[in-house]
Amino acid sequence: MNLATLKVSVDAHVATVTLNRPEVRNAFNETVIEELTGAFRALATNVDVRVIVLAAEGAAFCAGADLNWMQKMAGYSEAENRADAMTLAVMLSTIYRCPKPVIARVQGDAYAGGVGLAAVADMVVAVDTAHFCLSEAKLGLMPATIGPYVIRALGESASRRYFLTAERFTATTAQRHGLVHEVVSAAALDSTVQALAKALVDNSPNAVKEGKRLVQDFASRDIDDDAIADTAERIAKIRASDEGREGVRSFLEKRAPSWREAS
Structure with a gap:
């Protein structure tokens, strides 16, 4: 794959898809969305791959929408916004419906669409210093495309709170509500992800x-x-x-x- 925003590798039946825009906290833009969709479609049919790890470079897992992308969207018509939103919705569905199990390796903060990326994974391992935030309401928006997945993962009651308040919450809080499965130290992050991947490969x-x-x-x-x-x-x-x-x-x-x- 010739990719501008991701790194993809496969080792011992485990594929790792890494968001590689640390300079913008791995925020989404059109290219990220297109490449994530393509990577997961390709890995879904790769018979050598049994598990996919979704990871990220840098301090943040994913900060949501890229500022330049948001600036472009501000000038879109409703029809243009609908078409643009569908590309994100298709990407999320592609990851969620991927026949291979997906482990999110959350090494830092996840905001807005970044929470959606965690929610579409089957298992989420997060460092104990990570924070989550559904920040859309602060911008006059709502987490619509990620909503169905976040509500399933976080639960209805917690979703009502965090969709509306746009508060930051800790990895421990995310685990208590079901969005995160394991909260670990930074030193234990890789070994925990590897143990889950091995359990899946053995089955x-x-x-x-x-x-x-x-x-x-x-x-x-x-x-x-x-x-x-x-x-x-x-x-x-x-x-x-x-x-x-x-x-x-x-x-x-x-x-x-x-x-x-x-x-």
Whole structure:
């Protein structure tokens, strides 16, 4: 990939996508959005990749919208703003719907769209010095495109507070509400991310993909007769799959499954 705002690497089935604009606190602009969308689409179909780590260079994880980009948007018509907003919405959906598990490595502050980037990840590991802020209301805006993901991750009650007050809150507060999974020291950040990545790589790639889809599909779905039938259909399919059969066989034969031997 020939990228201007990101760095992408793959090692031992783990891809790392790194925001690389530390001079502007890794803020979004059109190029960042386009490159993140393209990188995640490419990695989604890369059979060698089982896990994606979303990281950033510098002191901040992501400060939200780039000031120059915001200045351009200020002169847009409503139709132009709608088209521009859709590119961000598509990027967020691409990361959220990526079939590979995504770990956000939050090494510094996340503001506005940066909170959205954390929210679309499956797991978030943050340093204990990081702060989060949904700052849009201070600018006469609202966190609309990131909203569905932040509300799912942070919860309805906390979202009402932080969407409206635009307060900064700590990584520990973010963890208490469910946005962050692990809060660690800077010294422990990489080892914690690596441990999560290894746990994911050790598991069946198909089971991880289908498990992620199961959570997304059922997070807010009613448990009605159709849902019950859907779950039965899903477990039947995965039991009959190659990896499902291999996993059970390897357990009974007391050996490592083929995907772990290959890793």
